[in-house]
Amino acid sequence: MRFALSALLLAVSACAQDHTTEAGEAAIDDPALECAPYSYAPVHAAQASFPAIWQPVTSVPASDTVARAKFLAMNSSIPKIPPKGTLAGDFDAFSPTYSATDPDCWWTDTKCVTPKLSGLKPDIANVPEPRTLGYGFDDGPNCSHNAFYDYLTEKKQKATMFYIGSNVFDWPLQAQRAVADGHEICVHTWSHRYMTAFPNEGAFGELYYTMQAIKLVTGVTPTCWRPPFGDVDDRIRYIAAQLGLETIVWGYDSNDWAVGFNGVTAQAVQANYDALMADASAGKFNSSGAIILTHELNNFTMQTAMHNYPKLAAVFDHIVPVQVAQNKTQPYVETNYTMLDFASYVANRTGKSATSANSASSSNSSSSSSSSHGSGAQKVGKAGAGALRVSMLAVAGASAGVLVGAALWA
Numbered sequence: 001m002r003f004a005l006s007a008l009l010l011a012v013s014a015c016a017q018d019h020t021t022e023a024g025e026a027a028i029d030d031p032a033l034e035c036a037p038y039s040y041a042p043v044h045a046a047q048a049s050f051p052a053i054w055q056p057v058t059s060v061p062a063s064d065t066v067a068r069a070k071f072l073a074m075n076s077s078i079p080k081i082p083p084k085g086t087l088a089g090d091f092d093a094f095s096p097t098y099s100a101t102d103p104d105c106w107w108t109d110t111k112c113v114t115p116k117l118s119g120l121k122p123d124i125a126n127v128p129e130p131r132t133l134g135y136g137f138d139d140g141p142n143c144s145h146n147a148f149y150d151y152l153t154e155k156k157q158k159a160t161m162f163y164i165g166s167n168v169f170d171w172p173l174q175a176q177r178a179v180a181d182g183h184e185i186c187v188h189t190w191s192h193r194y195m196t197a198f199p200n201e202g203a204f205g206e207l208y209y210t211m212q213a214i215k216l217v218t219g220v221t222p223t224c225w226r227p228p229f230g231d232v233d234d235r236i237r238y239i240a241a242q243l244g245l246e247t248i249v250w251g252y253d254s255n256d257w258a259v260g261f262n263g264v265t266a267q268a269v270q271a272n273y274d275a276l277m278a279d280a281s282a283g284k285f286n287s288s289g290a291i292i293l294t295h296e297l298n299n300f301t302m303q304t305a306m307h308n309y310p311k312l313a314a315v316f317d318h319i320v321p322v323q324v325a326q327n328k329t330q331p332y333v334e335t336n337y338t339m340l341d342f343a344s345y346v347a348n349r350t351g352k353s354a355t356s357a358n359s360a361s362s363s364n365s366s367s368s369s370s371s372s373h374g375s376g377a378q379k380v381g382k383a384g385a386g387a388l389r390v391s392m393l394a395v396a397g398a399s400a401g402v403l404v405g406a407a408l409w410a
């Protein structure tokens with residue numbers, strides 16, 4: 001009887017809404033409460049040995065002997081490519097000096113994904129499996145992502161989460177949820193600046209300390225990363241590769257982060273989603289699949305993702321995390337964590353997506369349209385659309401870094 005009672009108490013406590021455990025945080029259904037700042041002891045204890053949150057990493061301190069040794073071991077072999085532009089992405093002074101032959105395979109200049117430097121692997125910009133979408137979200141963990149992650153769980157859908165180190169330290173329990181839900185985590189740098197502008201040491205620190213933050217909070221160390229704004233060249237690729245990180249970019253850009261800036265509208269974002277789906281319906285991915293860039297940045301981006309999920313599922317045979325599509329069954333440094341290979345993932349997924357592009361016609365007759373975002377009519381998980389709208393304000397208010405960086409976010 002005592003066992004039964006303690007089991008009951010455990011069950012009750014697992015459902016409690018609080019900021020002390022991953023399950024407690026995941027159970028919160030009020031976005032404002034989700035985004036209430038909290039202290040997490042392991043992060044609090046380690047903070048002094050990490051860079052300042054939301055500040056660009058400038059150095060690897062001598063006191064961090066492990067990091068320092070790792071950086072010095074690679075420093076002399078890092079390609080002698082000078083940093084480009086500014087950390088805020090101003091390349092006006094630099095670009096006129098840069099050769100039209102793109103000697104550094106600078107993505108920002110030419111969308112180059114095949115390094116000029118020998119020994120570097122090409123960036124991952126699409127997935128090898130036919131009629132398959134590599135699915136992922138940048139800029140998390142967003143403090144108010146419960147309704148969105150609930151939705152993915154309800155759809156039995158896993159994704160690749162590109163987490164910012166500073167967000168992981170701000171919202172560690174939310175970061176833990178990605179692992180608990182079976183998503184993949186990749187690195188999206190410490191402070192979300194333009195990586196090609198960093199000197200070697202800063203670039204190393206932006207990646208290294210994000211890896212360490214994710215390890216501290218979730219127990220796993222990523223082996224993949226995505227450059228903010230796609231800003232990568234062979235020098236940065238080399239540093240990432242030395243840290244064991246594969247570079248993942250994208251072939252399709254939803255531009256969802258940009259709504260509200262420079263006249264970008266919700267309709268324009270929907271048109272970007274629609275272009276991907278039109279290509280899928282036209283058979284463009286019959287021999288290999290695609291990757292789309294989307295974000296868990298705010299209410300709009302998460303709600304737009306949910307709005308489009310059934311439509312994507314109707315035109316792609318499979319929607320999978322990027323590394324699953326690559327059959328990378330060991331996505332982390334730690335060998336005790338494995339993901340399913342592509343065939344197993346597809347076979348094990350009970351809530352499967354549509355199996356034929358022909359079924360896309362059903363979505364064409366739907367009354368939903370690009371103008372329906374934010375109407376509150378769609379199902380958005382337990383928090384509801386109105387609550388998600390509130391969450392956007394909560395996110396914006398939660399971190400000055402988000403506000404500062406918002407106009408340049410990607």
Ligand SMILES: [Zn+2]
Nearest residue numbers: 138139228410
């Ligand atoms: Zn980003």
